[in-house]
Amino acid sequence: MLAIQAVRTGGPEVLEAVDLPVPTPGPGQILIRHEAIGLNFIDTYFRSGLYPARLPAVLGMEGAGVVEAVGEGVTRFAAGDRAAYGNGPLGAYAEFHVVSAERAVKLPDGIDSRTAAAAMLKGMTAEFLIRRCAPVRRGSTILVHAAAGGVGLILCQWAKALGARVIGTVGSQDKAELARANGCDAVILYRDEDVAARVKDLTDGKGVNIVFDGVGKDTFEASVASLRRRGIMVSYGNASGPAPAVLPARLQQGGSLFLTRPTLMDYITTLEELDDSATALFRAIAAGQVKIAIGQEFPLAEARAAHEALEARQTTGATLLIP
DSSP states (O other): OEEEEEOSSSSGGGEEEEEOOOOOOOTTEEEEEEEEEEEOHHHHHHHHTSSOOOSSEEOOSEEEEEEEEEOTTOOSOOTTOEEEESSOOSOOSBSEEEEEGGGOEEOOTTOOHHHHHHHHHHHHHHHHIIIIISOOOTTOEEEESSTTBHHHHHHHHHHHHTTOEEEEEESSHHHHHHHHHTTOSEEEETTTSOHHHHHHHHTTTOOEEEEEEOSOTTTHHHHHHTEEEEEEEEEOOOTTSOOOOOOHHHHHHTTSOEEEOOOGGGTSOSHHHHHHHHHHHHHHHHTTSOOOOEEEEEEGGGHHHHHHHHHTTOOOBEEEEEO
């Protein structure tokens, strides 16, 4: 089968196409024949070495397709079922992948493989962020960085459906229009404007209740400065590099602020949490509260080009690799 490996840590050039044997599912596992694979920023963290992985490593945490075979003891799936996963293990950049049956979910009618592969990791991330990590209430005002990105578009739509006022940051006018069409009440061009000052202008000097920051180093200070008293800073990603260290006194000086650095894996640790998160996501999609925007697709063999586009911030919405 075709697979894409990171042969060493580094930039997109370390990705190489290889021919590997189709794996066999062990006890408690299922073999999925991929119809679509999700590309996520976390893939670049493993490739660059920010997150450790045993090399060479087939990258990818998210995919969807058809169950080809099940291992001993599996009752949750049968061959022929449609399934998806969004929390690993590494190995999604391949035509086939073996995953734990308890880490995958069945796809309901109306959710195709492309939508699922674009939605699972990013959509469940949005779900836990706005429903369980820093719950968004009707009347909340929130700031979403990279509002035209994969997680950002879902966050903005879902938060708007919950009754929040949504302010987004983007890097271009085209992305600003996309963000407005997907729930943003106001959009800040972060390359041209002082984000924190603009947020204060938009909130009569008060700031926002919650900041959802998946960018990291480049936006952290502006995020903290954009919060109102007792606001919540949710730093959930490192697209521009890891966020800086923070002295506790900085949070006090900002107005008794809260800071959290969550990860999806800690919010879907049990089968029940996984199913609840995926069910909430699928219901939001079915209800029209969240539309999954697939901005671009690449053949699996062109994963290197997909990584280059993602890191250059040339993508919008979700990016798929198609076997």
